[in-house]
Amino acid sequence: MRNRGFEFIAAYKDSGLPLPERKTAASAGYDITAAADVLLPSGKVTLIPTGIKAYMQPDEYLGIHIRSGLAVKHALSLVNGQGIIDADYYDNPGNEGHIMVGVFNHGGDPVKVAKGERIAQGIFYKYLRADGDTASAGREGGLGSTGK
Secondary structure (H helix, E strand, O other), X not given: OOOOEEEEOHHHOOOOOOOOXXXXXXXXXXXXXXXXXXXXXXXXXXXXXXXEEEEOOOOEEEEEEEOHHHHHHHOEXXXXXXXXXXXXXXXXXXXXXXXXXXXXXXXXXXXXXXXOOEEEEEEEEEXXXXXXXXXXXXXXXXOOOOOO
């Protein structure tokens, strides 16, 4: 039985990129790389493709965090602070589950991100539900698809 992990989306199966992995035994996060060369313009939000999707248990989510060295050296942040990838984002009817990382460049110069560069970390989290929670709708779609 599979509990949680990463796979490539169909378009990146033969990309030669690594699947996310932890670098040390005590690392919480799985390093996520850019799937393409991307230029991050100053003062703008840019979506960086990763070529991956994540599967997990229904009471879990994958938190996406920018790598601290990248953030500090280049004045970058995730546009939403922390990305949240829900369990039902994986292979739903309207989306294969491609994880895109939304980065804002606070600096005065454009920043080049190279294909294969480690840009973020993914950490799997469990979460709790409130008493009386009756959510039962299924997801159909990708980025920004809930609540439509």
